[in-house]
Amino acid sequence: MDTTEKSSPSKPNNNDNEEQEEEEDEEYEEIDEEEEEELNQQIPQSTESKLRNQRFKVQTLSRRLSSELVPIRVHDVIINGNTKTKDWIIEAELDGIEKATTMQELMQACQIAIAKLQGLEIFDSCKVKLEAGPIELPDTANVIIDVVETENKLSGAFGVYTKPSTNTWTSEGTVKYKNVFGYGDLWDASLAYGGNQATEVSLGVYAPRVKGFLTPLLARIFMSSQDWQDFSSYKEKLMGMSLDLISTKHQDLVYTLGWRTLTDPSQMASRSTRRQLGHGLLSSLKYTFKFDRRDSPFRPTKGYAFVSTTRLGGLTPDNRSLRFLRQ
Known part of the structure; x- marks a missing residue:
């Protein structure tokens, strides 16, 4: 009697199962690490750690x-x-x-x-x-x-100044109003009175930037009275305006246009002064060149400074206008 043997079924590969389990474990580990990183990012840093990081960045920079x-x-x-x-x-x-x-x-x-x-x-x-x-x-x-x-746009100043060498004194008061039109403009009114019978009243405006001008704009209307009888036996009154054409660190150019009146109450003035008595038109340019290399403008201990002023008058065709050159 023939006997036939039945083949037994093959067993599954255990190695494949082990590899799948290892891959799944690695995936779970990666997910756990990502979750830990997210949790660490969500945890707010303490104040000390923030300051430490900022200090380190500042030191590095x-x-x-x-x-x-x-x-x-x-x-x-x-x-x-x-x-x-x-x-x-x-x-x-x-x-x-x-x-x-x-x-x-x-x-x-x-x-x-x-x-x-x-x-x-x-x-x-x-x-x-x-x-x-x-x-x-x-x-x-x-x-x-x-x-x-600035909240307080209005400011003022007052002072009394003396000059012992000439035994004279001057009191000055100024009122300023700032940034009226939003152009950085400064408007001021000033009054000065001196013991030598000198008085000046002026109104001025200063604009640091004006379109079409390379330098700041400074314009002033003034009226002054000066008694020169102690020196030259005449009185002078001047009313007019001045305009800064150039104003830089080392150079200034100012144009002045005014109406001057000379009187001689004592009748003792010189001939040259008597020829100028009465009314006259003043039209002049004043050029100033300056530089300062001192270590302090108030109490200098070293350095040097220089100022040169030249004034030219008579810039009108009127024969009665004052013509002069001063250095």
């Missing part, structure tokens, strides 16, 4: 600034806080900021800009902040200017 030139480009300049002052008045004082190509130049330009803005006398405070530019534009920064316009 300071070391880099002291050791090398850090390239940077200004992407945008943002001005905040100017409710009345025109934007272009402030932007005119920030000219050096946009030209900076390194962080060192930018910081220096910001300091100069702050000094210029404070010199306008229309802001209580001026601050500059630097923020990183857009992510797609590396090595860029946004400059944010925060200004606070």
Whole structure:
């Protein structure tokens, strides 16, 4: 009798099952790590860790600034806080900021800009902040200017000054009104009275930036009276206006147009003075050149200073106008 043997079914591969289990375990481990990272990011940092990070960034930046030139480009300049002052008045004082190509130049330009803005006398405070530019534009920064316009636009000053060498004194009072039209303009009224019978009343306006002018605008209307009888036996009255044509750090050019009256109450004036008695038109240019290399304008210990003034009168075709040249 023939007997046939039945083949037994093959057993599944245990190695394949083990590999699948290992892959699943690795996936679970990766998911767990991602969840832990998300949880760590959600946990807020303590104040100490934030300060530690900021301190580390500042120290790193300071070391880099002291050791090398850090390239940077200004992407945008943002001005905040100017409710009345025109934007272009402030932007005119920030000219050096946009030209900076390194962080060192930018910081220096910001300091100069702050000094210029404070010199306008229309802001209580001026601050500059630097923020990183857009992510797609590396090595860029946004400059944010925060200004606070002065609340008290009216100010005044009064003083009494003496000159012991000539035994004379002068009292002066000034009232200023700031930023009337939002152009950084300063309007002032002043009164000066001297013990030598000299009196002057004037009204003036100063505008740091005027379109079409390269220099600040300074105009003044005045009326003065001076008693020169102790020196030349005549009295002088002058009424007119003056306009600063050029005003820079080292040079000034002023045009004056006025109506002058000379009187001789004592009848003791010289012949040259008597020829000028009565009314006369004054039209003159005054040029001043100056520079100061002293370490202090009040109590200098070293350095030198120089001032030269030249005045030319008689710039009208009228024969009665005063013609002179003074140096």
